[in-house]
Amino acid sequence: SYELTQAPSVSVSPGQTASITCFGDKLGNKYVSWYQQKPGQSPVLVIYQHSRRPSGIPERISGSSSGNTATLTIRGTQTMDEADYFCLAWDNDTAIFGGGTKLTVL
Amino acid sequence: QVQLVQSGAEVKKPGASVKLSCKASGYNFDNYYVHWVRQAPGQGLEWMGMINPSGGETRYTQKLQGRVTMTRDTSTTTVYMELSSLTSEDTAVYFCARARHGFDPWGQGTLVSVSS
Numbered sequence: 061s062y063e064l065t066q067a068p069s070v071s072v073s074p075g076q077t078a079s080i081t082c083f084g085d086k087l088g089n090k091y092v093s094w095y096q097q098k099p100g101q102s103p104v105l106v107i108y109q110h111s112r113r114p115s116g117i118p119e120r121i122s123g124s125s126s127g128n129t130a131t132l133t134i135r136g137t138q139t140m141d142e143a144d145y146f147c148l149a150w151d152n153d154t155a156i157f158g159g160g161t162k163l164t165v166l
Numbered sequence: 167q168v169q170l171v172q173s174g175a176e177v178k179k180p181g182a183s184v185k186l187s188c189k190a191s192g193y194n195f196d197n198y199y200v201h202w203v204r205q206a207p208g209q210g211l212e213w214m215g216m217i218n219p220s221g222g223e224t225r226y227t228q229k230l231q232g233r234v235t236m237t238r239d240t241s242t243t244t245v246y247m248e249l250s251s252l253t254s255e256d257t258a259v260y261f262c263a264r265a266r267h268g269f270d271p272w273g274q275g276t277l278v279s280v281s282s
Contacts, residue, residue, distance in 0.1 A: 093267075093269070094270035095211075095268075095269070097211075100270075102261060102272040102273065102274055103203075103211065103261070103263075103269070103272055104269075104270075104271075104272070105267075105268045105269060105270040106270035107268075108266060108267040108270075109268075112267065114267070114268075114270060146210065146211050148213075148268070148269070149212075153225060154225075154227060154228075155201065155213035155215070155216075156213070157203075157210060157211040157212065157213060158210075159210045160210045160211070162220055
């Protein structure tokens with residue numbers, strides 16, 4: 061079965077750039093979306109179709125994808141960005157989530 | 167505004183069934199699939215399946231085939247998810263989400279606790 065792999069945690073200093081990656085076979089050929097989830101809250105869509113931002117998501121959040129890797133990039137990271145981030149892709153009409161990456165801003 | 171409002175928390179015994187609701191508002195109910203995703207305590211997200219509110223077609227993850235049923239009531243713009251033969255491993259927060267470009271928005275979640 062198809063799998064998406066994410067590092068469990070990433071740390072970044074305030075104001076720096078955070079990169080969160082998602083690995084999967086031929087992932088660049090599939091539409092990838094990214095979700096931010098803060099403790100006790102529902103997930104929020106932050107990137108869809110690899111790199112598109114929903115309304116209300118700041119421009120400092122961006123996405124890219126190539127080969128077997130999709131990357132969520134947060135520039136000028138703020139404490140409000142501290143959260144879990146999940147990637148999602150579709151394989152054979154089944155939605156697959158990555159295991160999630162906890163972003164710590166310190 | 168587009169909103170999905172879910173039913174309240176449930177406590178069930180092993181072997182029982184649970185039926186959760188997800189009421190949609192603020193958009194044309196027929197036009198967007200609704201998905202169910204669950205999250206066990208301290209764990210990641212797991213996709214359960216989806217339903218087309220227009221025609222009622224469903225697709226479920228293979229893992230839950232035979233135990234999960236998704237239905238909808240177009241008159242009340244509500245989607246339902248029923249899970250049977252519950253075990254402790256089904257203890258989780260269950261979310262519904264509208265599928266547009268990605269899953270957006272999500273409901274507030276419903277905690278289902280399975281314990282003897």
